[in-house]
Amino acid sequence: MSSTAFFLVLASVFLHAGWNFISKKSVPSLAFYCLSCGTAALVWLLPFLFSEFKCHLMPPEFWLLLAFSVGFEILYVGGLAYSYRIGDISMVYPLVRALPLLLTAAVTSIFALGERQLGPLALLGMLIVFTGCLCLPLHKFSDFKLSAYLNPLIFLILLAAIGVTGYTVLDSIAMQRITAIYGKKSIMLSMSYLFFIEAGISIGALVLLLFNRNERLELKRLLCTHSLNPMITGICSSGAYVLILLSMNYVSNVSYIQAFRQLSLPIGVMAGVLILKEPFTKPKFIGTLLIVVGLVLVALFP
Numbered sequence: 001m002s003s004t005a006f007f008l009v010l011a012s013v014f015l016h017a018g019w020n021f022i023s024k025k026s027v028p029s030l031a032f033y034c035l036s037c038g039t040a041a042l043v044w045l046l047p048f049l050f051s052e053f054k055c056h057l058m059p060p061e062f063w064l065l066l067a068f069s070v071g072f073e074i075l076y077v078g079g080l081a082y083s084y085r086i087g088d089i090s091m092v093y094p095l096v097r098a099l100p101l102l103l104t105a106a107v108t109s110i111f112a113l114g115e116r117q118l119g120p121l122a123l124l125g126m127l128i129v130f131t132g133c134l135c136l137p138l139h140k141f142s143d144f145k146l147s148a149y150l151n152p153l154i155f156l157i158l159l160a161a162i163g164v165t166g167y168t169v170l171d172s173i174a175m176q177r178i179t180a181i182y183g184k185k186s187i188m189l190s191m192s193y194l195f196f197i198e199a200g201i202s203i204g205a206l207v208l209l210l211f212n213r214n215e216r217l218e219l220k221r222l223l224c225t226h227s228l229n230p231m232i233t234g235i236c237s238s239g240a241y242v243l244i245l246l247s248m249n250y251v252s253n254v255s256y257i258q259a260f261r262q263l264s265l266p267i268g269v270m271a272g273v274l275i276l277k278e279p280f281t282k283p284k285f286i287g288t289l290l291i292v293v294g295l296v297l298v299a300l301f302p
Contacts, residue, residue, distance in 0.1 A: 005250035009260045012243035016261075017093075017268040019236035023080070024089040025276070026229040030209045031219035033077040038202035039234030044195035052182065053192035062177050066193075069170040070200035074208070076163025077201060083156040090272035090284060091136050092157060094265050098129050098291045099161035101298060104168055118302070125297030128290050135287030139279075171197075187245050194241070198234075258299035262292050 026032060083092045105118065105126060118126075135141075137148055171193075178193060179185050209215035222230060247257055269288050272278040 002250045005247045005257070006260075008243045008247035008250070009257055010263075012240045012247070013261060013264045013267060015236045015240035015243070017264040017271060019233045019240070020093050020268055021089060021271045021275070022229050022233050022236070024084040024092075024272070026227075026233075028081040028084050029215055029218045030078055030081060030205045030212070031215050031222055032230050032233075033081060034202050034205035034209060034219065035222060035230035036234040036237070037077070037198045037205065039231045040238045041195055041198035041202055043235060043238045044191050044198060047188050047191035048195040051186070051188035051192045053178075053189055057181055059177075062174060065170050065174040065177070066196055066200065069167045069174065070197060070204055072163045072166030072170065073197060073201045074163070074204045076160050076167065077205065078208075079156050079158075079160030079163055083153060083160055087153045087157070088272055088278040089276065090269040090278045090280065090288075092153075093268040093272070094288050094291050095133055095136055095157050096160045096164065097265060098133055098295065099157070100164035100168060101295065102126055102130055102133075103161060103165035107165060107169055121301035122298045125294040125301070128294030128297065130294075132287040132290030132294060135283040135290065138283040138287075139281055141283055143283075167197075187242075190245060191242070194238075198238075256300075259296045262295045262299070265292050265295070 023032070023036075080092075080096060083096070134144075137154060138144060174193065175190065178189055182189060209219060221227075244257060244261070251257055266288060269280075269284070273280040
């Protein structure tokens, strides 16, 4: 990995952990992510306008993929918002990052979406990730029993993880369609696609919050107080992604980027422990460590 790629990915790592930290600290909601994704959509609007993306060239199948992806994205931000309301970032963040890896592997295997079978080291990495996920919700290892996982927080985290899994698979298929239609891979085309995704999330979240009085009041509060946190979150999340796209031009193997990105996990966990004074139990420490090791194995030996 070149020094340019190193610093681009490092900046992306801090931005990704940072926007999640800001979300947690802000006690997020659908209204929060409505404004956040609306900001991100504005960030991607200019690249879309100057790209070669043409709406009339895209088949109905593409727009169907986009619509379902937006639905999963809304499930993700909703699950994430309410998870952060009742749970520690030092537990929620690693689980929401790690569980989709296991779920995505299951989905791609069941529906034969992958081009090749996972290698033994990747499978070992997933087993390590799964073990780490089992550790995180525990206060102490003697609490290991089914009741420790049957609670609203785990349900919300699973909703967020299912959302990530759904949009990851659908976005992958949609980007393949874009590449096939335009005959190339392009950062500008990727940004154009993200414009539709972020705009769709913002509009979808807005429609949903109109049916929820508390969410309407929260939106009004955020607008009246001129809170910058949703906007900062949107810019950071967008910035983190575009930095990853740029870094891909400076590496010989994209797996190195995927492995290095896992640094955001311990950064997010330590931010919760050191800044928000969340408890840092032995299961949480070991679970986070196992998840990072497992994700790195999967990234380097796919």
